[in-house]
Amino acid sequence: MAGVSAGTVDRVLHKRGRVSDDALQKVNKILDEIDYKPNLIARTLGSNRTYRIAAIIPNPEQDPYWAQSRAGIRQAEAEWAHYNVIIEPYIFDLYNKESLKEVADTAFKANPDGILIAPIFYHEALPFFELFATSLIPFVLFNTNIHEVKPLSFIGQNLYQSGRVGAELMHMSKQESGKLAVLHINEDLDNSVHLLEKERGFRDFFAEKNPSFEIITLNLENSEDPSFEQKLMEILVDPKLKGIFVSTSKASSIAASFLIKKNKQGLVLVGYDMLEENLNHLRSGSIDFLINQNPKRQAFLGINYLADHLVFRKTAPSTDLLPLEVITRENLQSYLDSGIH
Amino acid sequence: MAGVSAGTVDRVLHKRGRVSDDALQKVNKILDEIDYKPNLIARTLGSNRTYRIAAIIPNPEQDPYWAQSRAGIRQAEAEWAHYNVIIEPYIFDLYNKESLKEVADTAFKANPDGILIAPIFYHEALPFFELFATSLIPFVLFNTNIHEVKPLSFIGQNLYQSGRVGAELMHMSKQESGKLAVLHINEDLDNSVHLLEKERGFRDFFAEKNPSFEIITLNLENSEDPSFEQKLMEILVDPKLKGIFVSTSKASSIAASFLIKKNKQGLVLVGYDMLEENLNHLRSGSIDFLINQNPKRQAFLGINYLADHLVFRKTAPSTDLLPLEVITRENLQSYLDSGIH
DNA sequence: TTGTAAAATGTGTACGAACACAATACATTT
């Protein structure tokens, strides 16, 4: 149509240079006129290349939360296998910050076409993003946002709002004023910034809606700690305590088990995530609500955004904040039945 | 590899016949050995055909609920455009059963490759499914299930469980016993079967968990009906009334507006769906909870299943019951932000 | 005018299938 060969059109389309101004004009004119859209199918067939995506995540065996992320990656991998997209997992130790560095380094040296990473250790992860950027390797963050870097995409949740939802649920089920506890169980100080965001949302909600509630914070480093039980007990004995908001997924079932052990009833317990143990507590009534952070879907989407970017040149959303799903006893099954939705 | 030509392999792969037993054996042996998986990309390129999907739905302009379905179809259409999948909408009158028949007939005569239908009029829709089946046109039902027919897929929700969730939410926020009203506003008798499913779930929950609640049912045919206000008022004046469970999306905001108009406060109102009006009531507090039926996603998935079936020969789930999402004031925005998720 | 390198352009094949059509093999009839 433009009176030039396919080769020239190809050069224009891919900006490979080596095209005269004259030809460039002619081709672009036609391209514009016919509103040319490349056939993505033919493109992937033609280029016939394999894309490798490195997935840098904590060891799934150390925490069921991360096992769900792993599952999401697996699912995405299956869907993209047809397009010659390969996922290479790089697993680091959840309790060892140095391990993240080593693993990320290995991943980088493998020179992948894209990187998905859960940068749960801020300081250790930070230097890598420059590396990725200068090497022009697109990378996607999930679970933990790091605002300074500009990833292809971040996938997670609004933590502040998440805390507000937790507060709302608690307020809903306990109208009479009293005492509420925010419980953090976390061995990592860096990560506590994120947990504090949830707490801030939680407190803000009550400050606005019902300041008569007294809210206390309980920071526990480790559930295996000998002082753990004692510290938790101090708070639980207070008869005015109406509810507990637990800021992490693993801790939710720990807290619930503790309540059962101490035979404390009538407390509202709001926790996080659909881990097997949490679900059991939800079913039996020792946990009242779970807010679903959907680690599976987060990782799934992360791979999707990368693959779509690589294979189809689609633009990924710079941030994708997943809905704050409220899981109760009655809607639980519907969530389990519906796959990743 | 099997010592035969590509043509013979093609015949074996597609079961076109005209292959000797000998060749069949040889090809199948190799196919099995190398675990042959067709390249779906190359297949769509090679076959180079266009698929037409007929979408038979109520007029989106008559109801915001159906407007959301329409939006879901649009979104799916955009994603499948690359694969030469075309959606042809067939719109029928939400308030005219005959219209469904006419429109479905037209759709069928256009001889589409697949059909998505919201069969809200049971009797009128029923005969078409035989037609579709004998013509070997795959069809997907959404919103309303019709058990007798065997569609490629049904997409909807567990209505009984949905009622239970509504009850659970109400019970959560009103511990003191009292009276509760189930409100149906619906001009269609057939459809009321579905609403009754929700009611059954609602009642069952309280029967199990707290039988001391008295539950009454209010069936209203039309909000424009002159007796509408009077009938509703009769119930509202009862000081023991603690909450209202509204079984349809459109009615949710009608009920909320009514409460505001009559200045009734302190009632828990549980309704359905993220329609604009409902969201406003949720934000202002006149609606407490919405259960999201996700009409947009239902239709979106319906097209997806059909297109995946046609283009990639993927097997669709015979039924896909979407999660019963609980929308509150605090998590509302997160749902709005996250697209179709 | 010629030579030469760089710039610009064109050509051909591959990607992995689908499908139309040609060609061959085999059995049966004459």
Add this chain to the structure above:
DNA sequence: AAATGTATTGTGTTCGTACACATTTTACAA
């Protein structure tokens, strides 16, 4: 044995693009 028909098998083109490579044009110096 030739002719015919049918069953089986093979070949070639196409889909829309990517990319390697060949070819042509241009600019400039000798």
